[in-house]
Amino acid sequence: MTTTESIYNVNEKGYYGQFGGAFIPEMLYPNVEELRVSYLSIIAEPAFQEEFNALLKDYVGRPTPLFLAKRLSEKYNTTVYLKREDLCHTGAHKVNNTIGQILVAKRLGKKKIVAETGAGQHGVATATVCALMGLECIIYMGEIDIERQAPNVARMKMLGAEVRSATSGSKTLKDATNEAMRHWINNPVDTHYIIGSVVGPHPYPDMVARFQSVISEEMKWQLTEKTGKSTPDYVVACVGGGSNAAGAFYHFLDDKETRLIAVEAGGHGITTGMSAATTFLGKMGVLHGSKSLLMQTTDGQVVEPHSISAGLDYPGIGPMHANLWETKRAEFFAITDEEALESSLELSQLEGIIPALETAHAIAVLKYLNAKPNETVVINLSGRGDKDLATYMKHVL
Amino acid sequence: MNRIVKTFQEKKENILNVYFTAGYPNLNDTSIVLDSLQKSGVDMIEIGMPYSDPVADGETIQQANQIALDNGMTVKLLFEQIENVRQTVSVPILLMGYVNPVLQFGVEEFCKKCQEVGVDGLILPDMPVNVYEEEYKAIFDKYGILNIFLITPQTADVRIRQIDEISEGFIYMVSSASTTGAKSGISDVQESYFERISAMNLRNPRLIGFGISDNQTFQKAAKNSAGAIIGSAFVKVIGSAKDLEKETIDFVEMVRGNN
Numbered sequence: 193m194t195t196t197e198s199i200y201n202v203n204e205k206g207y208y209g210q211f212g213g214a215f216i217p218e219m220l221y222p223n224v225e226e227l228r229v230s231y232l233s234i235i236a237e238p239a240f241q242e243e244f245n246a247l248l249k250d251y252v253g254r255p256t257p258l259f260l261a262k263r264l265s266e267k268y269n270t271t272v273y274l275k276r277e278d279l280c281h282t283g284a285h286k287v288n289n290t291i292g293q294i295l296v297a298k299r300l301g302k303k304k305i306v307a308e309t310g311a312g313q314h315g316v317a318t319a320t321v322c323a324l325m326g327l328e329c330i331i332y333m334g335e336i337d338i339e340r341q342a343p344n345v346a347r348m349k350m351l352g353a354e355v356r357s358a359t360s361g362s363k364t365l366k367d368a369t370n371e372a373m374r375h376w377i378n379n380p381v382d383t384h385y386i387i388g389s390v391v392g393p394h395p396y397p398d399m400v401a402r403f404q405s406v407i408s409e410e411m412k413w414q415l416t417e418k419t420g421k422s423t424p425d426y427v428v429a430c431v432g433g434g435s436n437a438a439g440a441f442y443h444f445l446d447d448k449e450t451r452l453i454a455v456e457a458g459g460h461g462i463t464t465g466m467s468a469a470t471t472f473l474g475k476m477g478v479l480h481g482s483k484s485l486l487m488q489t490t491d492g493q494v495v496e497p498h499s500i501s502a503g504l505d506y507p508g509i510g511p512m513h514a515n516l517w518e519t520k521r522a523e524f525f526a527i528t529d530e531e532a533l534e535s536s537l538e539l540s541q542l543e544g545i546i547p548a549l550e551t552a553h554a555i556a557v558l559k560y561l562n563a564k565p566n567e568t569v570v571i572n573l574s575g576r577g578d579k580d581l582a583t584y585m586k587h588v589l
Numbered sequence: 590m591n592r593i594v595k596t597f598q599e600k601k602e603n604i605l606n607v608y609f610t611a612g613y614p615n616l617n618d619t620s621i622v623l624d625s626l627q628k629s630g631v632d633m634i635e636i637g638m639p640y641s642d643p644v645a646d647g648e649t650i651q652q653a654n655q656i657a658l659d660n661g662m663t664v665k666l667l668f669e670q671i672e673n674v675r676q677t678v679s680v681p682i683l684l685m686g687y688v689n690p691v692l693q694f695g696v697e698e699f700c701k702k703c704q705e706v707g708v709d710g711l712i713l714p715d716m717p718v719n720v721y722e723e724e725y726k727a728i729f730d731k732y733g734i735l736n737i738f739l740i741t742p743q744t745a746d747v748r749i750r751q752i753d754e755i756s757e758g759f760i761y762m763v764s765s766a767s768t769t770g771a772k773s774g775i776s777d778v779q780e781s782y783f784e785r786i787s788a789m790n791l792r793n794p795r796l797i798g799f800g801i802s803d804n805q806t807f808q809k810a811a812k813n814s815a816g817a818i819i820g821s822a823f824v825k826v827i828g829s830a831k832d833l834e835k836e837t838i839d840f841v842e843m844v845r846g847n848n
Contacts, residue, residue, distance in 0.1 A: 213717065213720065214717055215688055215715045215716070215717055215720075216715055216717070217644065217645040217714035217715055217739065218714065218738070218739040218740060218741055218744060218763070219645065219714075219739075219741050219743070219763060219766060219767075219768075221743075221744070221748075222741075222743040222744065222745070360651055360655070361641065361642070361655075366642065370642055370644050373644045374644060374645075374647070374768050377644070377645065377766065377767065377768050378766060378767050378768060378771055379766070380743055380766045381743070381766070476692070477689050477692065477693065478687075478688045478689045478692060478715065479642060479689065480642075480644075481715070486689070488689070488693065490693065491663045491664055491665075491690060491693065492640075492664070492689045492690030492691070492692065492693030492694065493640065493641040493658060493690070494641045494642050494689075
């Protein structure tokens with residue numbers, strides 16, 4: 193894992209431009225501070241790197257392939273490569289981060305793990321590494337998400353995790369995150385909180401982005417092998433909190449010739465009041481420990497978002513992405529529920545790959561990019577769609 | 590002089606600070622509860638500003654927050670309610686809430702409004718110490734509003750000293766590693782933590798909160814500090830009260846050990 197000193201990365205104070213920081217109650221301060229002080233040196237240890245890389249290779253199955261999607265390319269009259277994170281063990285990119293964080297947790301002497309999950313992919317990835325390392329695991333998941341992502345709930349239980357229902361507020365990812373934070377407040381000494389996205393107080397966004405950065409690191413050498421050039425014209429990823437996008441953008445942040453395309457969940461449409469497109473609908477605010485863009489009322493109450501995809505159903509966005517939005521380094525699109533469903537079917541039938549609903553949002557942006565035939569588009573295929581079959585059966589079959 | 594500072598100058602022990610959520614159980618109960626608490630003889634009142642995502646709070650206060658928001662409670666309305674009762678309510682008033690609604694109101698505008706309506710201090714658990722010092726302290730000072738910081742059993746001594754250095758009024762001592770209302774009773778471990786902090790001879794007085802619910806826990810807390818803060822236990826009382834004034838006064842009498 194290599195890192196860059198890009199101006200788009202976090203600064204020494206824990207901010208990306210004006211976004212980030214650590215807005216946490218004093219009860220969490222010792223834990224977050226311990227992490228802040230030690231995460232960079234832990235990650236840099238040769239023994240850590242060796243263990244992390246070995247697990248990514250032999251357990252996760254990295255490197256994941258970069259696949260030239262010929263029929264999809266033909267349809268959109270451009271050159272589309274798919275970065276196959278769906279082929280990671282557990283079926284999504286989330287495991288890159290949970291492997292990294294569990295190794296950090298072990299070095300900090302933690303015995304128990306707590307995590308939040310939306311679509312259940314991060315919950316499964318966390319339960320998986322806890323089983324692998326023999327640590328106790330508690331996952332908070334919104335009551336609504338428990339219903340719409342039943343297969344992942346069963347997988348977490350099979351892996352030995354305890355799944356706790358978050359019944360407050362919108363009963364989705366935001367509330368699962370609140371409950372996980374409360375759990376950590378009540379169990380500060382022996383527990384590490386594995387946040388699943390590039391959200392939360394500093395150093396979480398940076399730590400998670402570093403663990404996910406393996407995605408763009410591989411893209412670069414794979415593109416060189418396949419095209420003779422390490423930089424594509426576009427890198428596309430869906431964004432809820434933004435962990436797969438952070439990983440896909442990371443090593444391209446300073447490659448100005450590469451356009452970074454972030455795709456948010458438009459829900460029923462950004463003007464309908466039923467949306468999760470934070471950069472279109474949010475303004476500066478503080479949630480879950482960092483200052484970022486946030487969907488909220490004029491009175492500062494957090495708005496309950498909507499997306500058909502549980503993994504994108506979040507009213508905020510990671511501070512790194514808020515800064516990429518503000519500096520215009522990344523371009524943001526909003527894709528509706530309906531467009532995502534259409535794309536899931538399209539990718540399935542053109543390339544024989546059933547994507548996660550989250551990922552389907554990224555595919556759907558192809559029709560708005562107008563990429564040229566000689567241009568290269570890399571889409572981060574962040575997860576597979578098995579968990580979404582119930583939704584697909586209801587809406588597209 | 591700031592009413593909080595004055596209270597601690599005049600009274601050194603058994604200070605009782607009672608928390609309740611604004612607009613709960615009904616929108617206009619804020620003023621009734623404020624009046625009743627004044628009559629009951631509490632030394633200080635902490636009004637919770639309802640927030641959609643109160644991460645430091647346990648179930649009781651979360652639910653009160655949600656009901657208050659559903660009732661239509663807003664920051665603007667809270668300022669109006671406080672202004673209306675300030676003629677009769679003379680005890681110090683603190684507002685407890687989360688950073689985001691204050692940021693949206695505008696920090697300077699918020700402090701100005703606090704001064705206008707007679708709020709003496711703020712407790713914002715997710716306001717970082719360094720951000721307060723660098724960005725907001727000058728504004729708070731300008732309008733004479735105190736910012737109250739928390740310490741917990743896990744807070745390192747060196748950080749406690751730093752917090753003591755920048756604090757004015759009092760330090761909010763969280764009795765255990767928990768969200769509000771999560772634990773009841775005070776254990777021996779907690780008592781030794783109270784004694785440890787007491788022996789540090791800090792320049793600021795301390796009020797102990799979280800887990801204080803009755804006379805016994807109040808006394809244990811007050812033995813090693815200037816007094817205590819009660820939240821969830823009182824929120825439960827007003828949530829089911831038939832006669833808000835009477836039951837508020839009865840509750841405070843019970844905590845004081847006067848019945």
